[in-house]
Amino acid sequence: MLTLHNFQKSYGERPILTIPDWQLPTGIHWLKGPNGAGKTTLFRSIAGMLPHEGSVRLNELDSRQDVVAYRLKVNYAEAEPTFPPFLTAHELIKWVADAKQAPAGQAAGLTEEFGVGTYQHTPVGTYSSGMLKKTSLIMAFLGQPTLILLDEPLVTLDVAATQTVAELIDRARLAGVNFLLSSHQAMETAQLPIDSVWQVANQTVTPASV
Numbered sequence: 001m002l003t004l005h006n007f008q009k010s011y012g013e014r015p016i017l018t019i020p021d022w023q024l025p026t027g028i029h030w031l032k033g034p035n036g037a038g039k040t041t042l043f044r045s046i047a048g049m050l051p052h053e054g055s056v057r058l059n060e061l062d063s064r065q066d067v068v069a070y071r072l073k074v075n076y077a078e079a080e081p082t083f084p085p086f087l088t089a090h091e092l093i094k095w096v097a098d099a100k101q102a103p104a105g106q107a108a109g110l111t112e113e114f115g116v117g118t119y120q121h122t123p124v125g126t127y128s129s130g131m132l133k134k135t136s137l138i139m140a141f142l143g144q145p146t147l148i149l150l151d152e153p154l155v156t157l158d159v160a161a162t163q164t165v166a167e168l169i170d171r172a173r174l175a176g177v178n179f180l181l182s183s184h185q186a187m188e189t190a191q192l193p194i195d196s197v198w199q200v201a202n203q204t205v206t207p208a209s210v
């Protein structure tokens, strides 16, 4: 499903990740690793947001040669999302829904499921961290992605929202969507069926156990 080949990422002269070959099969995958290991750097690279050496491919799509098609199929929610404070959740969600060619009614349905409707017309600069997180998670599910990258999806969420995320992941999985999730918490919290576990450490990615 996802293939990295001769992947290298540095910030300036400082190498962060070197991944000669990594093949991620279909399913739900958990990315572990200590603080500063490079998980966010890896997510951003796979999301097409960072320059890097080597290739990142989602099935037949190359992240740099098939940019538009690739980005329609790879969605990403950051661990600590930040948005222009004067925009509302409604405006942000609508903008991403248009960009991701979301089916009619999808954004409204997700907004309803996360309970964001009550404050969606208020600027995000007034939101709590949990409200911001829900807004960013809604955007990660918009469109018809093949792969959704979720960096620390459960942090700052209440019990109800954690349950909503788990249900959405499970529903999307049954519809053929794949997930790469990072979490410092045990994923049992969300009761997700994890297909494989990976560790980011020593500047590379290796198989790991739960």
Ligand SMILES: Nc1ncnc2c1ncn2[C@@H]1O[C@H](COP(=O)(O)OP(=O)(O)OP(=O)(O)O)[C@@H](O)[C@H]1O
Residues within 6 Å of the ligand: 011, 016, 033, 034, 035, 036, 037, 038, 039, 040, 041, 042, 079, 200
């Ligand atoms: N824009 C940047 N410029 C320079 N160095 C950076 C930049 N972003 C991250 N780094 C460095 O790259 C390394 C990996 O950072 P990254 O945020 O990818 O780690 P992480 O595994 O996501 O960490 P955490 O679990 O704490 O979120 C760190 O040493 C960090 O200081």
